[in-house]
Amino acid sequence: AEWSAWAFQSVISPVYLLDPASNRYILMATEGLYLKAVGKVSLAHSEGLVGLVGSREEPINLEDAPSHPRYRYFPETGEERFRSFLGVPIIHHRRVLGVLVVQQRESSRCFDEGEEAFLVTVSAQLAGVIAHSEATGAISGLSLTGEEARDVSFNGVPGAPGVAIGHGVVVYPAADLDVVPDRPAEDIELELGLFRSAVQAVCEDIEQVAKRLTSRLRPEELALFDVYLRMLGDEALPGEVNSRIREGIWAQGALKQVVQHYVRHFEMMDDHYLQERAVDVRDLGRRLLSYLQEGEQKDLNYPERTVLVSEELTPAMLGEVPRGQLVGLVSVKGSSNSHVAILARAMGVPTVMGLVDIPVNQLDGKELIVDGFEGQIFASPSADLRTFFQEICDEEDELDRGLEALRDKPCETTDGYRVPLLVNTGLMTDVVRSLSHGAEGIGLYRTEVPFMIKDRFPSEQEQRQYYREQLEAFAPNPVTMRTLDIGGDKSLTYFPIQEENPFLGWRGIRVTLDHPEIFLVQVRAMLKASEGLNNLQVMLPMISNISEVEESLHLIYRVYHEVREEGYDIQMPKVGVMIEIPAAVYQIRELADRVDFLSVGSNDLTQYLLAVDRNNPRVAQLYHSYHPAVLQALVRVAQDAHAAGKPVGICGELAGDPGGALLLMAMGYDSLSMNAASLPKVKSVIRSVSREWAVKLLKDVLLLDSPHVIKSCVDLALRNAGFGRYLRPGKSKSAALAGQAEP
Known part of the structure; x- marks a missing residue:
C-alpha cells in the first residue's frame, strides 16, 4: 500500500481481500483511509466498484467514481474526499484473491496508462505473497475474518492412489537452510549453547582443513580459511544469530534468517568478487546447520497414523517411520515418476506431490487428509469432510476384499x-x-x-x-x-x-x-x-x-x-x-x-x-x-x-x-x-x-x-x-x- 501511495502521490490505496469462507471482500490494508475501518468494512462478492473489478477480472479506471451506478459509500472509511478510482484485481492461479485500489484527492481525472500498468505490476507481484500468507494463516486455523478455518485444501499431482487420514510430521534433509521450519525457542539458553558448540566445531574443522592443505596451497589461497574464521568471529555472523536467538527464535531458524539476509545482501552487489562471497556464506551456514542438526531428527515422534511431509521426500525418510505407522506422503517437490512416488505405489501409501504455495513447515502436527486420487491435501478437516473421506477409505478396503476372489x-x-x-x-x-x-x-x-x-x-x-x-x-x-x-x-x-x-x-x-x-x-x-x-x-x-x-x-x-x-x-x-x-x-x-x-x-x-x-x-x-x-x-x-x-x-x-x-x-x-x-x-x-x-x-x-x-x-x-x-x-x-x- 505504501509503495502505491508513493508512486501515485496524493492517493489512497486500500487493499480488499476476498474471504473464501464468507465470499465477501474485506478491507485488509489501507494508506490514506481511516485505519479503524480495516477488518471492519466488507462488501458482497459483486457489490460496489470493488466487486465489479473482481467479477470482471480486469482493471477499472474511472474519472468520477461517486457518479458510477455501482459506487458504494462507506462513511467509516473517509473516502468521500476521493473521486478518481483505479481498481486492479489480484489474481493467483485463476483465482481472484482481492482487489488493489488507488483513489486520488485531486479533481476528477483518469489515471494514465503508465500508472495503470504500474498498479497491474504491483498486483501481480502481490498475488503470490498474499496466496502464501493466506494459506499460512488458514493452516494456523484463522480465516481473514479471524474465524476458525477448516478444510484448507492445496492442489498438487497424484503420486500414489488412495486416501489417508493422519497427522503431519514435517521432515527435512540435513543441512538445507531453505527448508528449516520456523519455531520459537523453548529454552533460549539451550539454543545459545547449541549454536556456540556448532560455531566452535566448524572453526575446528576449518583449522584442521587449513592445516592439512598448508603444504599444497600458496599463502594467498590459504588466506581464504582466515576469511572463514573471521566470519565466524563473535562480532560477525554468530553475533547476529545470537541476537535473534535472544529474541525467541530457535538456533536453526535464527541461523537461516541471518544467512539468507547476508546472501541477499551480497548477491545484490555490483562487484563480482563480493557477489561470490554469497557462496562462502551459504557454505558456512550449511556447515553450522549440520552440527545443529546432529541427532535432531532421530528423536522425531511419529504418531500412530503418520503423514510424512517434506519439501522433498527421500527414500531414507520413509525408512525412518516405524513399520505400520506410515499412512500418507506429501512432498512439495517431486513428481509422479520420482523414486519416492514409485516406492509409495509399491507400498500402497497414498501420496500427493508437486504442491505449490504451501507453507510446508506449518503442517507439522496438523491433522491432514491426503487424497492421492485427485492430488489434494486438506488441513484441519471439518467433521463432515473427515467422515466423507473415511467412508472412501472404508469403501476401498471393502472393495479390495471383494475383488480377491477374481x-x-x-x-x-x-x-x-x-x-x-x-x-x-x-x-x-x-x-x-x-x-x-x-x-x-x-x-x-x-x-x-x-x-x-x-x-x-x-x-x-x-x-x-x-x-x-x-x-x-x-x-x-x-x-x-x-x-x-x-x-x-x-x-x-x-x-x-x-x-x-x-x-x-x-x-x-x-x-x-x-x-x-x-x-x-x-x-x-x-x-x-x-x-x-x-x-x-x-x-x-x-x-x-x-x-x-x-x-x-x-x-x-x-x-x-x-x-x-x-x-x-x-x-x-x-x-x-x-x-x-x-x-x-x-x-x-x-x-x-x-x-x-x-x-x-x-x-x-x-x-x-x-x-x-x-x-x-x-x-x-x-x-x-x-x-x-x-x-x-x-x-x-x-x-x-x-x-x-x-x-x-x-x-x-x-x-x-x-x-x-x-x-x-x-x-x-x-x-x-x-x-x-x-x-x-x-x-x-x-x-x-x-x-x-x-x-x-x-x-x-x-x-x-x-x-x-x-x-x-x-x-x-x-x-x-x-x-x-x-x-x-x-x-x-x-x-x-x-x-x-x-x-
Whole structure:
C-alpha cells in the first residue's frame, strides 16, 4: 500500500481481500483511509466498484467514481474526499484473491496508462505473497475474518492412489537452510549453547582443513580459511544469530534468517568478487546447520497414523517411520515418476506431490487428509469432510476384499474376448503385490529403480540379481524390461543431468546409446539372468528415430552372441520399442518391421502430444488422458501395429483406469499393463461387459471434442453398467465442503 501511495502521490490505496469462507471482500490494508475501518468494512462478492473489478477480472479506471451506478459509500472509511478510482484485481492461479485500489484527492481525472500498468505490476507481484500468507494463516486455523478455518485444501499431482487420514510430521534433509521450519525457542539458553558448540566445531574443522592443505596451497589461497574464521568471529555472523536467538527464535531458524539476509545482501552487489562471497556464506551456514542438526531428527515422534511431509521426500525418510505407522506422503517437490512416488505405489501409501504455495513447515502436527486420487491435501478437516473421506477409505478396503476372489480368474469379457493384464514394477515389493492380485506378467519393469537406490552404477552381477528375482517370480509369464530410462524427471545423484528443458533433452535411449558401456552391461546382465527361464523381453524407451532402434539391436545382438560364447544357454529375447513420442506414432510400420512388439507409454505420449508437463501442478488441469488427440493417436497406433502383424500393448495410467481400460480393449490393444493396485478393478469391469459394448462406447466418445465431456460420458457408461463404485471419489465432495472453501 505504501509503495502505491508513493508512486501515485496524493492517493489512497486500500487493499480488499476476498474471504473464501464468507465470499465477501474485506478491507485488509489501507494508506490514506481511516485505519479503524480495516477488518471492519466488507462488501458482497459483486457489490460496489470493488466487486465489479473482481467479477470482471480486469482493471477499472474511472474519472468520477461517486457518479458510477455501482459506487458504494462507506462513511467509516473517509473516502468521500476521493473521486478518481483505479481498481486492479489480484489474481493467483485463476483465482481472484482481492482487489488493489488507488483513489486520488485531486479533481476528477483518469489515471494514465503508465500508472495503470504500474498498479497491474504491483498486483501481480502481490498475488503470490498474499496466496502464501493466506494459506499460512488458514493452516494456523484463522480465516481473514479471524474465524476458525477448516478444510484448507492445496492442489498438487497424484503420486500414489488412495486416501489417508493422519497427522503431519514435517521432515527435512540435513543441512538445507531453505527448508528449516520456523519455531520459537523453548529454552533460549539451550539454543545459545547449541549454536556456540556448532560455531566452535566448524572453526575446528576449518583449522584442521587449513592445516592439512598448508603444504599444497600458496599463502594467498590459504588466506581464504582466515576469511572463514573471521566470519565466524563473535562480532560477525554468530553475533547476529545470537541476537535473534535472544529474541525467541530457535538456533536453526535464527541461523537461516541471518544467512539468507547476508546472501541477499551480497548477491545484490555490483562487484563480482563480493557477489561470490554469497557462496562462502551459504557454505558456512550449511556447515553450522549440520552440527545443529546432529541427532535432531532421530528423536522425531511419529504418531500412530503418520503423514510424512517434506519439501522433498527421500527414500531414507520413509525408512525412518516405524513399520505400520506410515499412512500418507506429501512432498512439495517431486513428481509422479520420482523414486519416492514409485516406492509409495509399491507400498500402497497414498501420496500427493508437486504442491505449490504451501507453507510446508506449518503442517507439522496438523491433522491432514491426503487424497492421492485427485492430488489434494486438506488441513484441519471439518467433521463432515473427515467422515466423507473415511467412508472412501472404508469403501476401498471393502472393495479390495471383494475383488480377491477374481485373482485366479481370466480377464475375459462376457462374449469371450481375452485381454491379458500385466503390471508395472520396479521393486520386489511390487512383485509380491502383483502376484497376489493375479497379474499375468510384467508389462514394464523399470530398470532405473535399482540404479536410483544406489550411490553408484550397480555392477553387472548386482543388476543380474535384481533382474533374476523379477524373471523367476513371474516365470513362465513374460517380463518386459525397459532399458535404463533416466533424464527428464528421473536423475541419478552420481550421474547428474542438468538441462534447461530436460523432457526434450538427453533422456532414455539417447543417454544409453551415448554411453554404450552402460547399455552393454545392462543388457548382458538381463540376458544372463534369463538363463533357464527364457521369459525376458527387452524394451527400448524414448524412441524417435529408426536409427536408434537399429543401433540398439546391433548392440543387443552383439551381447547375445558374446554371452552365448561364454557358455550361457539362453534364447534371443523379443525386443520391442516404446511409443511415447509423437514422431513414433507416425513410424509404426517402419518400427514394426524391425522389432517383435510395440508398447505405448501413454503417460509420456499424452505429455508430449499436449505439450503439458504432467508433473507441473500449474498446468495439471491441461493434462488429460481422455483428450481427443490422445485417443485418436492411440487408435492409430493399434491399427497400424496390427496392420504390420505385430502385437501392441500399453503401459500407463490410462490402462489402470477402468474406463480407460475399456476404451483400450475396444481399440484392440493386446495387453494392458498397470500398477498392481489397479488390476483387480480393471479385471472386474472387463469381465462384466461385452467387447461389443466397449466398441460402441469407443465409437461414441471418438465423436466428442472435449476431454472433460469424454470422461463424463465414460463415467456415465460405467455408472449405468453398475460400476460407479470404481470412480474415485465415489461421491461429490460438495456436501462435505458445504460452507467451506479453499484458501
